[in-house]
Amino acid sequence: MWDYTKSVMDHFSNPRNVGKIENANGVGEVGSLACGDALKLYLKINPASGKIEDARFQTFGCASAIASASALTEMVKGMSLEEAMKITNDDIARFLGGLPEQKMHCSVMGKEALEAAIANFKGEKVEEHQDAQVVCKCFWVDEEKIRHQIREHKLTTVEEVTHYTKAGGGCGGCIPDIKRILDEEAGKAAEPKEPPAMTNLQRIKLVTSTIETKIAPMLRNDGGDIELIDVDGVDVYVKLRGACAGCPGARATLHNIVQETLRAEVDRKITIIEVK
Amino acid sequence: MSEIKQVYLDNNATCMVSPGVRDAMLPFFGELYGNPSSMHNFGGQVAVHVKAAREKVAALLNVSPDEIVFTSCGTESDNHAIRGVLEANSEKRHIVTTKVEHPAVLNVYRFLAKKKGYRVTELEVSKKGDLDLDQLREALTPDTAILSVMAANNETGTLFPIDEIGAIAREKGVIFHTDAVQAVGKIPLDLKKIQCDLLSLSGHKLHTPKGIGALYIRKGTRISPFMIGGHQENGRRAGTENVPYVVALGKACEEAMNDIFDENNRVRKLRDKLEQGLLSVIKQAHINGNPRWRLPNTTNIGFEAVEGEAILLHLSAAGIAASSGSACTSGSLEPSHVLMAMQTPFSYAHGSVRFSLSKFTTEEEIDYTLKVVPPVIQKLREMSPFYDPNK
Numbered sequence: 001m002w003d004y005t006k007s008v009m010d011h012f013s014n015p016r017n018v019g020k021i022e023n024a025n026g027v028g029e030v031g032s033l034a035c036g037d038a039l040k041l042y043l044k045i046n047p048a049s050g051k052i053e054d055a056r057f058q059t060f061g062c063a064s065a066i067a068s069a070s071a072l073t074e075m076v077k078g079m080s081l082e083e084a085m086k087i088t089n090d091d092i093a094r095f096l097g098g099l100p101e102q103k104m105h106c107s108v109m110g111k112e113a114l115e116a117a118i119a120n121f122k123g124e125k126v127e128e129h130q131d132a133q134v135v136c137k138c139f140w141v142d143e144e145k146i147r148h149q150i151r152e153h154k155l156t157t158v159e160e161v162t163h164y165t166k167a168g169g170g171c172g173g174c175i176p177d178i179k180r181i182l183d184e185e186a187g188k189a190a191e192p193k194e195p196p197a198m199t200n201l202q203r204i205k206l207v208t209s210t211i212e213t214k215i216a217p218m219l220r221n222d223g224g225d226i227e228l229i230d231v232d233g234v235d236v237y238v239k240l241r242g243a244c245a246g247c248p249g250a251r252a253t254l255h256n257i258v259q260e261t262l263r264a265e266v267d268r269k270i271t272i273i274e275v276k
Numbered sequence: 277m278s279e280i281k282q283v284y285l286d287n288n289a290t291c292m293v294s295p296g297v298r299d300a301m302l303p304f305f306g307e308l309y310g311n312p313s314s315m316h317n318f319g320g321q322v323a324v325h326v327k328a329a330r331e332k333v334a335a336l337l338n339v340s341p342d343e344i345v346f347t348s349c350g351t352e353s354d355n356h357a358i359r360g361v362l363e364a365n366s367e368k369r370h371i372v373t374t375k376v377e378h379p380a381v382l383n384v385y386r387f388l389a390k391k392k393g394y395r396v397t398e399l400e401v402s403k404k405g406d407l408d409l410d411q412l413r414e415a416l417t418p419d420t421a422i423l424s425v426m427a428a429n430n431e432t433g434t435l436f437p438i439d440e441i442g443a444i445a446r447e448k449g450v451i452f453h454t455d456a457v458q459a460v461g462k463i464p465l466d467l468k469k470i471q472c473d474l475l476s477l478s479g480h481k482l483h484t485p486k487g488i489g490a491l492y493i494r495k496g497t498r499i500s501p502f503m504i505g506g507h508q509e510n511g512r513r514a515g516t517e518n519v520p521y522v523v524a525l526g527k528a529c530e531e532a533m534n535d536i537f538d539e540n541n542r543v544r545k546l547r548d549k550l551e552q553g554l555l556s557v558i559k560q561a562h563i564n565g566n567p568r569w570r571l572p573n574t575t576n577i578g579f580e581a582v583e584g585e586a587i588l589l590h591l592s593a594a595g596i597a598a599s600s601g602s603a604c605t606s607g608s609l610e611p612s613h614v615l616m617a618m619q620t621p622f623s624y625a626h627g628s629v630r631f632s633l634s635k636f637t638t639e640e641e642i643d644y645t646l647k648v649v650p651p652v653i654q655k656l657r658e659m660s661p662f663y664d665p666n667k
């Protein structure tokens with residue numbers, strides 16, 4: 001069992017400020033069902049004074065996710081936007097008397113929902129993750145978030161990155177990328193890679209045969225399928241049909257399997273681009 | 277609400293020690309301390325009890341006592357079976373197992389694949405958790421050293437048809453190991469009918485204390501010893517016997533033999549009452565696993581739009597112990613490998629709860645649980661952004 005503080009258990013058992021605010025003017029939503037936790041934060045901000053007059057939340061997640069959301073709403077109520085923007089995930093954890101290391105991502109989720117809600121109030125568009133920047137397909141974590149957490153918390157191992165961002169905690173396919181980012185952040189230049197001793201034509205042939213002999217049979221086994229549309233350098237364009245097409249987690253995993261297989265068989269640098 | 281304070285519905289994790297088992301062990305912490313191998317009365321007195329215990333374990337499985345090796349736990353039995361067979365059949369480099377085995381099997385094979393270069397086929401299961409036996413048959417090749425398929429799944433209770441699988445393995449000449457840790461004592465297993473060569477069991481799922489198990493090794497099976505040293509267990513597992521626990525396992529098997537009818541009927545009725553009771557008042561809830569082929573004591577229910585750890589902690593506060601295949605409880609970030617192998621939708625995989633009963637579970641406890649669970653789910657759903665009551 002997790003070693004939760006009294007305060008975490010209190011906020012979990014009697015969460016404060018649960019629910020929606022019907023006329024909220026700042027709403028932030030992060031996480032998803034597939035990821036296993038999600039938080040929707042509602043703020044009522046006085047446009048004249050810039051004060052947060054009310055804060056409520058809805059959450060799907062474990063005890064520390066619920067407690068983090070409850071704590072966050074308690075913290076921000078009555079704050080000015082400037083003050084609220086200075087809240088860090090560590091502040092949320094500290095408010096609760098600490099969180100287990102493996103659960104720090106719950107406090108990060110709180111911080112992100114707050115950022116999103118304030119951006120929503122200000123009418124800023126929250127930038128969508130570009131597919132190309134997403135490092136961890138299992139939990140949809142982009143490179144910027146990983147770098148940010150590494151710097152803010154002086155993280156040095158993949159495990160720590162997982163505790164703060166969840167990246168790497170699923171299939172593990174992104175661990176080499178996390179290692180690279182850690183190395184880069186530590187100032188160690190990534191080892192210069194050998195340029196692939198492969199012509200374009202060879203690469204296209206290898207991609208085609210890998211898809212036909214390795215990937216397609218695997219997907220068809222599960223009721224899915226893959227169609228190769230184009231190869232442009234290391235960018236491989238495909239159409240994917242998964243067994244459960246509507247499910248973002250399964251899609252991400254599928255995407256990842258295809259990419260990792262091609263990377264292993266053909267070229268480390270290959271990126272899969274899905275054509276709808 | 278009634279007076280109940282503690283309801284233990286996590287018997288697939290471990291069980292309480294039955295009073296009969298505890299009483300049977302006590303003399304071996306007192307005057308009966310001899311070493312069963314010794315050539316004097318202290319030892320001789322004790323050896324009689326070890327022999328009797330072995331006979332009781334053998335009787336439960338309908339096998340011969342010299343086919344039973346005592347081990348320290350289910351995990352050791354699995355390791356012994358797998359590594360012993362591979363060592364004795366070192367020319368073969370292929371292994372077949374399933375994606376839903378317990379880590380005591382699956383992680384051994386993944387280790388062997390990674391570190392020793394074995395080719396491992398992990399068979400898929402259907403959405404209900406069933407195996408495709410044609411696929412299994414095709415996977416067995418002349419190079420296959422061992423087939424491991426569990427008898428009953430610890431998370432869902434789903435039963436695999438080990439009688440049919442044994443027949444296929446025999447026909448293909450492949451050594452068949454079954455991890456029956458969850459099945460032994462809960463359902464009758466007659467190894468005169470089931471053609472397995474190796475079977476793992478564990479005491480603490482049968483109401484002994486933790487730390488004793490057994491491995492059945494069919495006569496004539498090619499297998500190397502696991503621990504080398506003295507001549508105990510016919511040289512197959514050296515080390516002075518853990519006598520009190522061996523006696524405990526014997527007693528537990530004897531009790532299981534007497535109670536198996538009870539477990540199959542009374543416990544099944546209670547389980548069904550719990551399951552039907554929950555599903556009838558809680559909408560958007562699903563049984564994980566195939567309800568047709570299942571252990572009588574287990575139900576695994578996925579509740580949509582809520583998360584397992586939060587459910588368990590609320591239940592625990594009300595005195596109810598259950599477990600979950602959700603990510604957060606396991607310390608990993610993804611739902612259990614069993615639920616993922618069954619392609620359980622994320623909408624309820626994270627909200628899956630396993631209730632596992634035992635012969636000590638009472639109707640009063642089930643009634644209490646039926647009162648506690650629905651408001652807990654309701655409370656969590658009310659705060660969930662994904663819950664749509666009108667769905």
Ligand SMILES: Cc1ncc(COP(=O)(O)O)c(C=O)c1O
Pocket residue numbers: 288289348349350351352354378380426428429430455456457458478479480489
């Ligand atoms: C199916 C199965 N196999 C093996 C084991 C491991 O048994 P033990 O705890 O005795 O090592 C367990 C226990 O959880 C189990 O459920």
Ligand code: FES
Pocket residue numbers: 135136137138139167168169170171172173174175256
């Ligand atoms: S864990 Fe990051 S891609 Fe799977």
